[in-house]
Amino acid sequence: MPLIPLRPLLETVDKYHYAQGAFNVNAVAQAKAAIEVHEMFRSAAILQGADLANGFMGGRTDFQNATLEDKKIGAKNIANAVKKYAEDSPIPVVLHLDHGKNFDSCKAAIEGGYTSVMIDGSHHPIHDNIQMTKEVVEYAHARGVSVEAEVGTVGGNEDGVVGGIKYADLNECVRLVQEANVDALAPALGSVHGPYQGEPVLGFTEMEAIGKATNMPLVLHGGTGIPDEKIKKAIACGTCKINVNTECQLAFNKL
Numbered sequence: 001m002p003l004i005p006l007r008p009l010l011e012t013v014d015k016y017h018y019a020q021g022a023f024n025v026n027a028v029a030q031a032k033a034a035i036e037v038h039e040m041f042r043s044a045a046i047l048q049g050a051d052l053a054n055g056f057m058g059g060r061t062d063f064q065n066a067t068l069e070d071k072k073i074g075a076k077n078i079a080n081a082v083k084k085y086a087e088d089s090p091i092p093v094v095l096h097l098d099h100g101k102n103f104d105s106c107k108a109a110i111e112g113g114y115t116s117v118m119i120d121g122s123h124h125p126i127h128d129n130i131q132m133t134k135e136v137v138e139y140a141h142a143r144g145v146s147v148e149a150e151v152g153t154v155g156g157n158e159d160g161v162v163g164g165i166k167y168a169d170l171n172e173c174v175r176l177v178q179e180a181n182v183d184a185l186a187p188a189l190g191s192v193h194g195p196y197q198g199e200p201v202l203g204f205t206e207m208e209a210i211g212k213a214t215n216m217p218l219v220l221h222g223g224t225g226i227p228d229e230k231i232k233k234a235i236a237c238g239t240c241k242i243n244v245n246t247e248c249q250l251a252f253n254k255l
């Protein structure tokens, strides 16, 4: 079937109180494998391409230096492949841009065929984050594409997204959701991209409060290394999408 946007999938997830894994892919073969595994479980699939990973998939091996042109080519390459696999598949598939750096990155992904984008304005003051997000939402919604935004910052390093942990502020989350009209919210609450140093410490009380105050499906970044019990608790606190990247790349590199 054709690719679907994120919003209708997360509405179903929210209604039935489970969560959907969202898995990063850096190659066409990885996308194919991820869809096949979801088919085995008769589950919908969310595949993600990170902003710089689009540069890599556009042929830029030094992806840290990827230009907008590289990202445009990469977005089209991966979207064409994922579209083809999804069309032959009985499961719904979302193709989501992970950590879109700015409007142009999101536009490149949407033009390439992504059905959902994250605009990551979390490193900017909240007013600027809201403005950036609003601009992307207007462009994306006019094209049937969903938008995820982030408040607070996730720790660690992922494809050039480097940060220290900064907890999301509840009032800022409410403001962003009300003013920018997003489809999913990622409140950073102690999670880390890449491996954890010891047991992850997540702000479940804050997560539940933000979920209730915003009435939004929440996204948990930094899924690699979070124990099952904490994953279950995050779902009970309103998390509907759990991002996993490092674990996918480690598995792929072992092949």
Ligand code: 13P
Pocket (backbone or CB within 6 Å): 024, 098, 099, 158, 192, 193, 194, 195, 220, 221, 222, 223, 224, 243, 244, 245, 246, 247
């Ligand atoms: P991990 O690499 O820790 O799984 O995090 C993935 C992620 O949050 C993608 O946005």
